[in-house]
Amino acid sequence: MIYAKAYGITKFRKNDDSIYQLAVEAAVDLIKRFEIDKREIDGIIIATSSDEPYIASIVSEMIGIEPKIAYKHEQICSSGSSAIASAYAYIRSDLCNNILIIGVDKHDTSGKRLDWDGSRGEFKHPAHWAALYAKMYMKRFNVKEEQLALVAVKNRKNSIGNKYAYFQDSISIEDVLNSRVIVEPIKLYECSYSCDGAAAILLSNKPDEKPVKVIGIGAKSLGASISSINNFIRIESTRFAAKEAYDMAKIDAKKIDVAEVHDAFTICEVLAYEDLGFIEKGEGGKMVEKRDEIVKINSRGGLLGRGHPIGATGIAQAVEIIAQLRGDYNNDYRIGLIHNIAAAGTTSNVIVMERDYG
């Protein structure tokens, strides 16, 4: 069995700190918070979209470990969750015992524009693909702008309780609707914010006193370009990844108590409700209004409230789920889910964790 044993995180921010400083800050937070014996860390994976070569060994030296496995793992926005799958595999196959996974990025990473995709023409910013999804979905299921806006209002409100989140103020539906149009119908406050940040977790083959198990991993990459997407009312890769994760965990979506879903834009969270199987296709608009009755989603701010340092996001999601399942926010959840996607949903990863105590 593989356990998600410890976590650390930095304040999400925007300043001159280097990517190395950010990574070390998250790692040191983890090591101190959980009193980890550094000598037991025999693997380090750095999830990042940044260009810095050899960063895993550099950070190893900075924090004072001499691991077997040390490499950089990149899958742009879903680098973090993809690295968790790798760490799981290394431990499960007995190549390592304890792997530190650090997700980290700066706001100006080259990973945040989709310059490589010629099929997008000049429309390289992710807001362009989000607009395609939003328009198609709203038209097909008669969903109103106010309903999508509510996702931003709720997640920004949730982030006020999370001192590591970038945003610490609440906004109203009117604020969202009146914010600058980025790409019709996507408005500024419906977009997550690319900032600096790092998050770290430790996977291990040994449990501690509040064990949280990794019980499901699903992943799918259907391509890279916008032209590999067949329709814009669902995130197809998420459906594949969720089915695989649920099958591996031997559960269905109804068992999930708490989830971190990839709300890079408001529409993404609505699609995630459906494509993760929490509700039927087309019911997303209604779910926005009373979602907490079904499953607790992005209750610490999500990407919209926390900020979105590309490679750090999947690990920050894992930090929240591990903390929830350990009861660190005084909740009583048993099963949690992480949903992390890349490049218009061409790739999705879904990870399921379960509390193994109490």
Place this chain on the structure above:
Amino acid sequence: MIYAKAYGITKFRKNDDSIYQLAVEAAVDLIKRFEIDKREIDGIIIATSSDEPYIASIVSEMIGIEPKIAYKHEQICSSGSSAIASAYAYIRSDLCNNILIIGVDKHDTSGKRLDWDGSRGEFKHPAHWAALYAKMYMKRFNVKEEQLALVAVKNRKNSIGNKYAYFQDSISIEDVLNSRVIVEPIKLYECSYSCDGAAAILLSNKPDEKPVKVIGIGAKSLGASISSINNFIRIESTRFAAKEAYDMAKIDAKKIDVAEVHDAFTICEVLAYEDLGFIEKGEGGKMVEKRDEIVKINSRGGLLGRGHPIGATGIAQAVEIIAQLRGDYNNDYRIGLIHNIAAAGTTSNVIVMERDYG
């Protein structure tokens, strides 16, 4: 059991082909050469030091696969072998069945200079660390320049038999000794050449008619900076990695029939003889003169003859070992080894494969 099932490679060269073209060329060579059913490939890992984001999903779309796992794996010069360890882990842990690993780089990758290491002062080019090893080793064990030069002469001669190698001409000891001094005592012909190239292998949980098993994996990263190296007469990380690989394979060094070692510079091959355990420390000079009696090393040119496209090298080494163990060069070897290092030997990976037929 995990099998190294198929391989593909490009001519190592220097031209305007993009990194995508190179990666696809190696993948298509593998798929055609071994008549692989693309639909069975459920993972792709791109080992590269290049900056291109989302390259694994881009290449997936270009070659027409829709894998579960798709990410970029970076550990500069040892990216390739490190990615093999990851692929092994994914399959061994039942997350994937068949993983395509492509190593690829262009000659102008940012990964080839060690700009991040302040402890090197202005001495950022890898030849500076090679010079430290060469000077210390030659002085301590009374090894002559002619003996080191012989490594280059032999590997360049071997590459003539390898049509994918960059160099296709032989050189003499005098040529090496008279070539331009890069950093005393390292001369031009003692340095591997950073060129363009790609290589691909397929790891699988199902054997074919000539199965080659992955039986040993060892890895160690002792740091990143030159200041993390305690002495320059051995590559300490190689000794850790080799011990781990031999232990996992339940063999000792004497069982190895054929090896690809990381001859980024002539001195590296000599140190590798010793630190992989083929001979005792200090005997490297003699081994240069009659190594083939002990174990066949870099018999297809090594980095010195084949060229060294950073992320491709570890996979190109694996291509050679798989081909040798399949008998594709009309040899009859049973156990082969890959030795791949990064940044002054701060990191080493050792992989052992065994023929499982005949």
